[in-house]
Amino acid sequence: MNQIDFSQLAQEYGSPLYIYDGDRIVENYQRFVNQFKVPNLKVHYACKALTNPAILKLLKSLGSGVDCVSLNEVRLALECGFEPDQIMYTPNNVSEAEYEAAIELGVHVNVDNLNMLEFIAMKYPNYPLCIRFNPHIMAGGNLKISVGAIDSKFGISIHQFPLVKRMIDRLNIRVEGIHIHTGSEIADVEIYMRGAELVFSMAQEIEGLEYIDFGSGFKVPYKEGDRTTDIKKLGRVFSKRFNRFCEAYGKELTLRFEPGKYLVSDAGYFLCRVNVIKQTTACTFLGLNSGFNHLIRPMFYDAYHQVENVSNPAGDKKLYNVVGYICETDTFANDRILSEVRKNDLIVFHNAGAYCFSMASNYNLRARPAEVLIYQDQHFLIRRRERYEDLKQTFVDVAVFEQENLMPA
Numbered sequence: 001m002n003q004i005d006f007s008q009l010a011q012e013y014g015s016p017l018y019i020y021d022g023d024r025i026v027e028n029y030q031r032f033v034n035q036f037k038v039p040n041l042k043v044h045y046a047c048k049a050l051t052n053p054a055i056l057k058l059l060k061s062l063g064s065g066v067d068c069v070s071l072n073e074v075r076l077a078l079e080c081g082f083e084p085d086q087i088m089y090t091p092n093n094v095s096e097a098e099y100e101a102a103i104e105l106g107v108h109v110n111v112d113n114l115n116m117l118e119f120i121a122m123k124y125p126n127y128p129l130c131i132r133f134n135p136h137i138m139a140g141g142n143l144k145i146s147v148g149a150i151d152s153k154f155g156i157s158i159h160q161f162p163l164v165k166r167m168i169d170r171l172n173i174r175v176e177g178i179h180i181h182t183g184s185e186i187a188d189v190e191i192y193m194r195g196a197e198l199v200f201s202m203a204q205e206i207e208g209l210e211y212i213d214f215g216s217g218f219k220v221p222y223k224e225g226d227r228t229t230d231i232k233k234l235g236r237v238f239s240k241r242f243n244r245f246c247e248a249y250g251k252e253l254t255l256r257f258e259p260g261k262y263l264v265s266d267a268g269y270f271l272c273r274v275n276v277i278k279q280t281t282a283c284t285f286l287g288l289n290s291g292f293n294h295l296i297r298p299m300f301y302d303a304y305h306q307v308e309n310v311s312n313p314a315g316d317k318k319l320y321n322v323v324g325y326i327c328e329t330d331t332f333a334n335d336r337i338l339s340e341v342r343k344n345d346l347i348v349f350h351n352a353g354a355y356c357f358s359m360a361s362n363y364n365l366r367a368r369p370a371e372v373l374i375y376q377d378q379h380f381l382i383r384r385r386e387r388y389e390d391l392k393q394t395f396v397d398v399a400v401f402e403q404e405n406l407m408p409a
């Protein structure tokens with residue numbers, strides 16, 4: 001983990017600014033893979049968490065593969081040097097054309113509905129497929145990020161396994177893997193193991209598997225005292241059970257995971273400046289030079305991000321509501337105790353590596369921030385700040401409103 005000089009970075013690159021600690025990502029990756037004692041382990045970084053090519057290349061250098069949920073993510077991964085064999089395409093509700101394009105590119109594809117399974121099996125009879133099942137395990141901290149529950153749109157219901165099995169046999173589908181992803185923020189190892197047992201019981205009945213992919217959803221701490229996934233325990237329990245399954249199956253399969261948040265969340269910082277300090281009868285607002293256009297998790301998921309005043313760490317403690325500049329209520333954090341804040345102080349949000357920049361938008365016609373990577377005591381600009389010109393690029397001018405007698409007489 002690097003000591004970060006926020007004021008120097010703000011001076012050099014401006015603010016708001018996303019900052020990623022590359023060495024922390026390396027630590028996270030290594031800590032993760034070291035927990036699993038199995039003959040074959042493969043991690044596919046879920047790149048929707050943070051899609052910058054520098055991050056993809058860093059993870060590639062560590063031996064990671066990549067999990068992509070859109071064709072553009074697949075294209076970017078290929079351009080970053082990942083081999084098609086290192087790329088898993090796990091989309092939801094995309095068109096046949098997208099699946100076909102992914103198959104043409106030769107990446108692994110993960111099929112998450114029965115119609116698509118049938119379509120691909122007919123059109124590409126020899127293409128190896130992964131099948132995504134929904135184990136209907138209700139898990140995760142927030143309905144918006146729970147993807148395994150009974151009414152979730154993801155995957156093929158495990159209750160339809162008999163039908164899937166019939167299709168596999170009748171259409172001679174080459175199933176190379178099966179997959180579950182029970183959602184984000186699962187703290188409980190027991191929940192993983194329950195999902196795993198369901199997967200093993202299906203895997204037992206499918207011949208020729210190469211791997212089983214248990215997705216992700218590892219919970220990371222956002223504040224002190226948060227429950228988190230005990231990765232050590234998970235590794236111990238999971239490895240033992242997986243090896244036992246492989247013995248019963250008669251083949252050393254590859255154990256796969258697709259962590260996103262676990263690898264990059266705590267490596268990210270979002271640095272803002274205080275534009276306005278407004279005292280009302282109810283509270284003191286800190287108005288930042290940013291809003292939910294840049295960091296939407298607090299507003300969208302009620303996510304807690306630790307906030308710190310890095311310009312005045314020794315100041316007296318005071319109570320603040322931290323808000324944005326968007327013309328809508330955009331509250332980053334309520335009732336936070338920070339070292340006394342002065343106008344123009346630098347405020348940093350922690351855990352800003354996952355689903356922060358990648359969910360940023362141009363709402364209010366505002367530009368998205370720059371991104372900086374710190375790696376082995378050096379820092380690199382890995383995305384320049386957007387400009388007004390960038391935002392206008394896709395507008396198409398029409399002449400019709402430029403006629404003089406547009407208004408009815």
Ligand SMILES: *Cc1c(COP(=O)(O)O)cnc(C)c1O
Nearest residue numbers: 046090184216217258259260261
């Ligand atoms: C989003 C996603 C992940 C990553 O989830 P995290 O909670 O960020 O680890 C993994 N697999 C799939 C299929 C996903 O959609």
